[in-house]
Amino acid sequence: MSEIGKTLKSARIEKGYTLDDLQQITKIQKKYLIAIEEENFAALPGVFYVRAFIKQCAETVGLNPAELLSQLKSQEQPVETVEEPKTRTAATKKDLQRTDRFNHFLNLLPTIIIVAVVVIILGSIYFVAWNNHQKNSSTQEIQSSKVSVSSSSVKSQKKSANSATKKSSQTSSSSVKQSSTNKKSAKQKTSQKIKLTSNSGQSFVYELTTAKKQISKVKLTASAKAWSAISIDGSQQWQGTLTAGESHELSLPADATKLSFNLGNSKATSITINGKKFNFLKDNSTLTVRTLTVNIQSQD
Structure with missing residues (x-):
């Protein structure tokens, strides 16, 4: 047990508190209080709760939480790792490899440019042909739809007249129900x-x-x-x-x-x-x- 857990435990005992008393006062579960006094911080839900629970326990037993949190922060600081310096030979080999790859890319560049140009030309031709085909098919669909629309417009006018009469009666009854429902929900809120x-x-x-x-x-x-x-x-x-x-x-x-x-x-x-x-x-x-x-x- 290190200083944080030992300090909190000593202060709790001096106050005459048991772990059950401290659980009742702070509303922190007993298993977390035991983990804090034993510094088993991995048993807590997360780093945030480690700090929050230590602060709350310190205030309850009459300690300065800032000092304990400062100790906790010093324990959490990561150890800096020092990388071994690269040798001059290894660095030289990597530079040569980069140079070789760059030269190889430059040699392939003209071929890449030619292939890209050919692909762009073929894509443009395909796009123009596909666009013309779409225009022709849409024109035929419009002409055929005009004929069917003219014959169906008379039927739809008759149906709309009948449905309008039904809708008006349904709307009036549903509006009454909706207003009563809104009044009830407003009262509840x-x-x-x-x-x-x-x-x-x-x-x-x-x-x-x-x-x-x-x-x-x-x-x-x-x-x-x-x-x-x-x-x-x-x-x-x-x-x-x-x-x-x-x-x-x-x-x-x-x-x-x-x-x-x-x-x-x-x-x-x-x-x-x-x-x-x-x-x-x-x-x-x-x-x-x-x-x-x-x-x-x-x-x-």
């Missing part, structure tokens, strides 16, 4: 409201007011690599890491009263509740790791 009720550090509590049994689905979408977890009424239903463009949708029971979201990269995560975007970034958009609690208030 405006009846769902969400507001912030309290905030403490990285934790935010909201109240969602919605029509009774309206909430049915919650969807998480990531624009970059992001770890997230969803709990319903205190029971975790899903947790995982989404890559850019991925999403996860979860169906809710009708009697659900509380939603909880643990976001490891909230800036790259968007949430929709029943198809409506939950704009939580307006409440302190600088935070990366955050916990969201949504209390559901149903109206009849």
Whole structure:
């Protein structure tokens, strides 16, 4: 164990925290806390989470996260490799090979030019002949179509008159149905409201007011690599890491009263509740790791 893990573990013990206590406070899984203290960073979802979790743990146990992140950065610096210098003989051989290839290309250049000119001439002849053939065939098609159009125009006029009468009656009935459907959907969209009720550090509590049994689905979408977890009424239903463009949708029971979201990269995560975007970034958009609690208030 090196200094970063040892320092975090010592500070945690001094605070009197167990790993379970630290998991409850930071919402970081216990296996990741153990991996950080043992400096097994490969067990974490990625480099971003190594930095984010170390910063959050340091702040929780009263350490300066900047110092630990500086140590981590110094450990991550790649070792520069020094290439052995090429010998003068090898360089000379490569130069001679390049010269030979260039001379060979110059010798073939006249032949290449002649072949290219011949191909261009043959292509031009073929294009002109094909274009003339297309013009002749299109002229014949136009003449034959004029005859068929004149005979079918009378029939189409009769059909259009009959279909216009039917369409007018169908349009009037469908417009009534559409207007009633639009009114219902408008009511559903405006009846769902969400507001912030309290905030403490990285934790935010909201109240969602919605029509009774309206909430049915919650969807998480990531624009970059992001770890997230969803709990319903205190029971975790899903947790995982989404890559850019991925999403996860979860169906809710009708009697659900509380939603909880643990976001490891909230800036790259968007949430929709029943198809409506939950704009939580307006409440302190600088935070990366955050916990969201949504209390559901149903109206009849």
